[in-house]
Amino acid sequence: MATVGTRIYTALFGKRVGEDRFGNTYYTEKTPAKGRRTKRWVVYKGV
Template sequence: MSILGKIFTWWNGATIGTSLFTMRRGEKVGTDAAGNTYYRAKNKRENTIGSYIGDERRWVIYEGNNDASNVPAEWHGWLHGAFDDVPESNLPPPRIWEADYSPNATGTDTAYLPQGALQRGGKAAPARGAYEAWTPDA
């Protein structure tokens, strides 16, 4: 992306401010299967009596468009402080019946379109079955 794109857009990767903050204070923690990179602050701030102030700051730099549904559940838990270590060390092994993670496809070319959707021509199948119209005389 061009430097102007980095300055004026926030929806396509990291902005200049986020990139500078990441270079200055960020410590890379890991990357998920989608290519998103996760960071945390290098140093926690201490107050005058030696205890830490607040929680550790954690953030993600998205691969591609900034869409929160691109973050898998395990990394979502790490971002929100559910556990301290990276997700690979906290997760049970995957079960046979578990499907692989896929982000929300709404609004993309891979989104599900039912038969009557406008993008598919807008012609729904006629209703059939045990439907009987109500009449006041009956």
């Protein structure tokens, strides 16, 4: 289970890109800033 802050950030700025066989969900930024790499993060199942 993600923290409240992670849930809010993910809802506002995240784009779901996939899920693995363990149930972990992968996200990237909806709109990355110019000149920067795209942020990526994982919301682990059961944590």
